[in-house]
Amino acid sequence: xxxxxxxxxxxxxxxxxxxxxxxxxxxxxxxxxxxxxxxxxxxxxxxxxxxxxxxxxxxxxxxxxxxxxxxxxxxxxxxxxxxxxxxxxxxxxxxxxxxxxxxxxxxxxxxxxxxxxxxxxxxxxxxxxxxxxxxxxxxxxxxxxxxxxxxxxxxxxxxxxxxxxxxxxxxxxxxxxxxxxxxxxxxxxxxxxxxxxxxxxxxxxxxxxxxxxxxxxxxxxxxxxxxxxxxxxxxxxxxxxxxxxxxxxxxxxxxxxxxxxxxxxxxxxxxxxxxxxxxxxxxxxxxxxxxxxxxxxxxxxxxxxxxxxxxxxxxxxxxxxxxxxxxxxxxxxxxxx
Numbered sequence: 001x002x003x004x005x006x007x008x009x010x011x012x013x014x015x016x017x018x019x020x021x022x023x024x025x026x027x028x029x030x031x032x033x034x035x036x037x038x039x040x041x042x043x044x045x046x047x048x049x050x051x052x053x054x055x056x057x058x059x060x061x062x063x064x065x066x067x068x069x070x071x072x073x074x075x076x077x078x079x080x081x082x083x084x085x086x087x088x089x090x091x092x093x094x095x096x097x098x099x100x101x102x103x104x105x106x107x108x109x110x111x112x113x114x115x116x117x118x119x120x121x122x123x124x125x126x127x128x129x130x131x132x133x134x135x136x137x138x139x140x141x142x143x144x145x146x147x148x149x150x151x152x153x154x155x156x157x158x159x160x161x162x163x164x165x166x167x168x169x170x171x172x173x174x175x176x177x178x179x180x181x182x183x184x185x186x187x188x189x190x191x192x193x194x195x196x197x198x199x200x201x202x203x204x205x206x207x208x209x210x211x212x213x214x215x216x217x218x219x220x221x222x223x224x225x226x227x228x229x230x231x232x233x234x235x236x237x238x239x240x241x242x243x244x245x246x247x248x249x250x251x252x253x254x255x256x257x258x259x260x261x262x263x264x265x266x267x268x269x270x271x272x273x274x275x276x277x278x279x280x281x282x283x284x285x286x287x288x289x290x291x292x293x294x295x296x297x298x299x300x301x302x303x304x305x306x307x308x309x310x311x312x313x314x315x316x317x318x319x320x321x322x323x324x325x326x327x328x329x330x331x332x333x334x335x336x337x
Contacts, residue, residue: 024296029330048309106156163193210269268305308333
């Protein structure tokens with residue numbers, strides 16, 4: 001079953017770029033290219049699975065009021081069967097893994113090859129972190145609450161090499177009108193792979209959003225998108241920055257603001273194998289040095305989230321709500337991420 005929206009503008013050729021520093025050429029190479037992969041309502045995810053040469057994404061939420069006083073977001077998890085670096089692709093390469101994925105948002109690849117999914121939940125179904133079998137669509141809950149109180153709206157997730165699950169949990173479901181008032185703060189959590197214990201590892205955020213570990217897993221980066229409250233809003237006096245923590249086992253230490261982004265809020269967050277940081281903004285994908293210096297931007301308005309993939313791990317797949325795009329770069333992603 002395919003699921004495709006109206007065609008996005010075709011845009012194939014040299015990647016439109018804005019350069020801020022000399023180090024950006026090492027990211028883009030001499031001839032970066034930008035390709036439309038497929039027109040589809042791809043919102044979040046995205047996860048590249050090298051053994052399948054496939055990309056998994058979550059769809060743009062569609063509101064349904066069935067049996068609920070608050071509109072529930074209906075979200076699907078979809079699979080795009082890629083073909084190396086041949087773009088664009090035929091619509092029938094898009095299939096549905098799960099047609100109603102409990103408000104799914106961010107995803108990552110588990111150590112066992114499953115998808116680890118942030119389910120925001122609905123008015124009738126609780127938020128949770130799940131393990132999703134991509135072959136069957138079956139989901140198993142990994143975390144549903146902290147000390148007996150329900151999670152808010154899990155947003156993004158990363159799995160470290162020891163199997164620990166790190167995720168953000170802002171209360172966007174309440175702000176967007178499909179969840180009751182939150183009973184927990186807007187925290188960052190770590191789920192222990194051995195004990196199953198869920199710990200709050202960071203607070204003090206307005207709206208923790210994207211997160212990623214450095215290649216050596218000694219640093220955890222988290223975006224705070226508090227400047228976005230109501231849908232489409234931007235409150236410049238509220239946080240729109242990237243925070244870095246030193247990782248000390250199951251603890252986070254030495255919090256520092258790495259950079260304040262603009263225009264718009266930061267959302268998705270990834271690193272390449274040199275430790276450079278990729279951050280979404282309203283104008284595209286901002287690329288930073290590991291110290292937070294601005295190197296440049298891949299200009300693609302509407303960029304929401306992204307991941308490295310492709311046979312050489314040098315293709316940045318970018319979701320924009322109306323399509324998936326592929327920026328072919330010199331930089332390479334971290335293997336297995």
